[in-house]
Every structure is written in structure tokens, then in C-alpha cells.
Amino acid sequence: MKFYIATDHAGIDLKDYTVELLKQKGHEVIDLGPFSKERVDYPDYAHKVAISVLEDAGTQGILICGSGIGMSVAANRHAGIRAALCHDAYTASVARGHNDANILCFGERIIGKGVAESIIDAWLAGSFEGGRHCGRVEKIEIL
Secondary structure, X not given: OEEEEEEOHHHHHHHHHHHHHHHHOOOEEEEOOOOOOOOOOHHHHHHHHHHHHHHOOOOEXXXXXXXXXXXXXXXXXXXXXXXXXXXXXXXXXXXXXXXXXXXXXXXXXXXXXXXXXXXXXXXXXXXXXXXXXXXXXXXXXXX
């Protein structure tokens, strides 16, 4: 799997950990920054990842900020993006299975490395279940 990843200044440490974790698991990772803890605006990075995922079919994204909320809100402004804020393995599994989410969001100030790894493992193990969920996902894309 190919992932685009970005953060803001509040998620640098967890981004760097996530990049290495995904590479160790055999995935391609494109790190869109930032690369220092200097203050930046999260929407700039959410838009970079969302556009990259939309332009590169079959890829997924990961967005990290302090809480994950801002990143998920900004990414979801893009038609075709279903960014899911996940706090545990269950929410990651449901996001993939029921919502066909294509961008995983979480917050460095909310979760630690161990929880992040369990979320990523659940995300990687999951896939869209289709069926009764198809119509619901289609309704998201109406606008």
C-alpha cells in the first residue's frame, strides 16, 4: 500500500514514528511534511494529503495533529475523501469496513505510539465490506 502522510507542528513525533512503522511493514510512504516543530497551519497539510490521495488512485493517507480533529475536518472538505478520526483499533476497523475511509486521522496529544500501532494494524487489516454500506457511502458523495 502507498500512503501519503502529513502533520502539523503538534504531531511531528508521532508522524516520524508512523512513517518508520509503515516502512517496516513493507508499505511505501510519501512524507509531505512538515519536518520541524515550527508552527504551521494544519489545513495546508490536510489539503496536500487529500489532493495526493485523490490524484493517485488506490493510495491512502494519514493525517496527524494534536487532536486529529482539525485535520479530519479539513480533509473532508474534498469530494471523494472520507477522512476518519480514529482513537482505537475498533474505530479504525469500522472506518475501513463501513465507511470506506481513505484517510486515517489521529492526534498525538490523544494517543501514544502503542495505540497508534494498533490503529494502523486495524486499518491495514480492514477493507470496505460493501453491501448495505455502499448506499450510505454513495450518499456521502452526493455534494
